[in-house]
Amino acid sequence: MNIIELIDLTKIYKGLRAVDGINLKVKKGSVFGFLGPNGAGKTTTLKMMAGILKPSGGRIIIDGMDLAENPEGVKSVTGFIPDRPYIYEKLTGSEFLRFTGGLYGMGKSSNLDERIMELLELFELSHWSDELVESYSHGMKQRLVMCSALLHNPRVLIVDEPMVGLDPKGARLVKDIFRNEADKGKTIFVSTHSLGTAQEICDEIAIIQTGSIIATGDPETIKKQAGTDGNLESVFLKLTEGPALAHGKSLSAS
Amino acid sequence: MENLFQLLSPRILAVKNGMSGSSRKSKKKTIIMIIVGIGFWTLMFVLSTKTLRYFRSTEIIGDILAHHLLSMLFLTFFGLLIFSNIITALSNFYLSNDLELCHSSPASLDEIFLSRSIFTVFDSSWMVVIFGLPIMMSYGWVYNAGAGFYFDLVQLGLALTVTASGAGILITVIMVSIFPAQKTRDIIMLLMIFLVIALYIMFRLMRPERLVDPDAFFSIVQYVSALKAPDHAFLPTHWITEVLWAHLREKTNDSYVFNVLLLWSTAGALVFINVWIGRVTYFSGFSKSQEAKRRRAGKGILDKTVMIMRKPFNDDLASILEKDIRIFFRDNTQWSQLLLLAALVVVYLYNFSVLPLERSAIRLEFLQNTVAFLNLGLASFVLASVAVRFIFPAVSAEGKSFWIIQTSPLSIKRFLIGKYLIYIFPMLVLGETLIVLTNRLLDVSTFMMVLSSITMFFAIFALVSLGIGMGAMYPRFKFENITQVSTGFGGLVYMILSALFMTVIILLESVPVYIVFMSQMHKRALTGEQWAMIAGAFILAVAITAFTIYKPMKMGIKALNNYE
DSSP states (O other), rough: OEEEEEEEEEEEEEEEEEEEEEEEEETTTTTEEOOTTTTTHHHHHHHHHHHOOSSEEEEEEEEEETTTTTTHHHTTEEEEEOOSSOOTTBBBHHHHHHHHHTTTOOTTTTTTTHHHHHHHHTTOOGGGGTTBGGGGGGHHHHHHHHHHHHOOOEEEEEEEEETTOOOHHHHHHHHHHHHHHHTTTTEEEOOOOHHHHHHHHHSSSEEEEEEEEEHHHHHOHHHHHHHHSSSSHHHHHHHTTTHHHHHHOOOOOO | OOHHHHHHHHHHHHHHHHHSOOOHHHHHHHHHHHHHHHHHHHHHHHHHHHHHHHHHHHHHHHHHHHHHHHHHHHHHHHHHHHHHHHHHHHHIIIIOTTHHHHHSSSEEEEEEHHHHHHHHHHHHHHHHHHHHHHHHHHHHHHHHHHHHHHHHHHHHHHHHHHHHHHHHHHHHHHHHHHHHHTTTHHHHHHHHHHHHHHHHHHHHOOOOHHHHHGGGGSHHHHHHHHOSSSSOOTTEEEEEEHHHHHHHOOOOTTTHHHHHHHHHHHHHHHHHHHHHHHHHHHHHHEEEEEEEEOOOOEEEEEEHHHHHHHHEEEEEEEEHHHHHOOOOOHHHHHHHHHHHHHHHHHHHHHHHHHGGGSSSSSSHHHHHHHHHHHHHHHHHHHHHHHHHHHTTGGGGGGGGHHHHHHHSSSOOOHHHHHHHHHHHHHHHHHHHHHHHHHHHTTOHHHHHHHHHHHHHHHHHHHHHHHHHHHHSSOOOSOOOOOHHHHHSSHHHHHHHHHHHHHHHHHHHHHHHHHHHHHHTTTTTTOOOHEEEEHHHHHHHHHHHHHHHHHHHHHHHHHHHOOOO
């Protein structure tokens, strides 16, 4: 069963087609890797799925709901982890989580505090729960954002470059958590530069270049498409030969 | 000093790029800003010219008044400049994002210190210069001053600005070296105390209320002596006033060279002293300010307040409310403005308490009610100034964390309603306090008291809606400092629209006030036509207020929904 469907999804910035009519289907309970060179349209696609950017055309269906028609419904079943963890610096870690819990209607739930402590422990932040976020390192902020994205038990997790700023131990922790969550039925849609990560945790992969999908399928199928037997890195390099950026211009943060 | 220009060049290039590469939209904004600026300058110039002409037409004391005013102006500007420099220096020398880059470059400490001093001079002085220039020009115009006046105005104005900056920077550098770097809260607190003391001293030196109250003096001699310059011979403002006044009165000034030398040598000396002190203390102060900021959050009263305030609201709105309150009281740049606000209210009420209305030649009740009516406009201007500082930036205050709101199931409509609810109650308390207390001080009629309280009550709903709505229409999530948000284009448009709204409401209400007052004075009953006019004016005022409450929020919701 598909939990995410992108249909002819397009984003045009001042005449520039950053995302050019992409079509994707993602199965429930899978880790889906979204790969591509810098400026290919990854972050733009993810931001549209998270409801931050308005598509110029096409549809985004998540858990059977159209994002354009029922944004609040879709957002209540998704969690978003951006590549740069900008969060309120003057709140403590636990206050920030209580705040996001409130936004997702969990404020009066009796087990919110329990859930917060569980996640803080899972991401090894429990000793920092009463510290202001401004005193956290980049990796700690990234892990706190992950806690907040998982707080309301979303069915779909949209993740942009999860390993940026994480030390090897943190990266291992996050990879394990993603894999576990997917095994429990959550769907993880993750964009990454790290081909090692993609190879390790993804069930399926799509490669985007100049705003269009150029390959999709499980890692083995993609290797066959590329006509190479090597690791994912050589497949990626082979498939993304040619113009790296959509129309040769930089597009967004991706 | 070869790196000094390199350190200054990013700012110069940013200004150049901002001017050349602007889009059509930003060009439109610039044109509106220029038109508003010219309009403001013209208004200031005309008002100052009229005042000075009136002074000149008054025998004996006219020139003394003009001299006194010039001296008061310089003293005010000088005080404002020093304070503004202290605040700006704190951010330019210790908090700016580009400081790490500067300190890791091969530029010397002197070069960094001087480049930051130059930024501070410009950042903190341009506003005062813009406000002050039309008044100074009107002095030149009314007194037919020669080229010497304008030349000395520019060069000595520069010396005065450098002196004020030197003093401001010196205070900041010394304070940061005394206090542990993380204690910015204490530094700001101390600055606020300085400001309140400075305000008090300024008022006691000037005693503006005495100038409108000649009866308080036994003789003209006493009055004239009270008008003597409020400054002191050791103050740089005294030196510049004397030089310029000599030009205006075409008097030969024996102490001209002495005063000019005093001004420039003071400015130069402060620059040297600052560089010298900077060598000793600047780097250690900067280094301390960069140290890790591991800090536990304050608990207790804040927690209890938040718990009480959350109660009446739904989960999502309560979360927004709680977050904003916590951030407000933990962010030194935000809560410290409350102290400024308190100072403003005290000065406002003080001015009303010393108005010598009973000694005026005009009929007392008429004057009391007219002043009360004008007070409505003045108080709403104070509220609009508060709103532009606190409410207009409320949406932008989400900053780079706005993605959290965007990706949450909270709709933009509810988000803006949450922001509205946070600000409406404190604004109602502030507005009604100002109006009721000033009306009590003026001892106005019950009709005036009721009318102005009700008007203010509803006007606040409109002013807050305008602030939240316009803030959503002109959001600026990528700011260096939240105070920059209110000084941008949107803030200017907000101030203009609030002033326009209040002017229209006051003009509309002046109809019933005039009719009722005249009928009471002549002890005549109101005619049917008069009743119709009163009703018409009130209905129109209510309609405009309702529109101003509804429309900006609606437009803000639409704009923020389309924000990318």
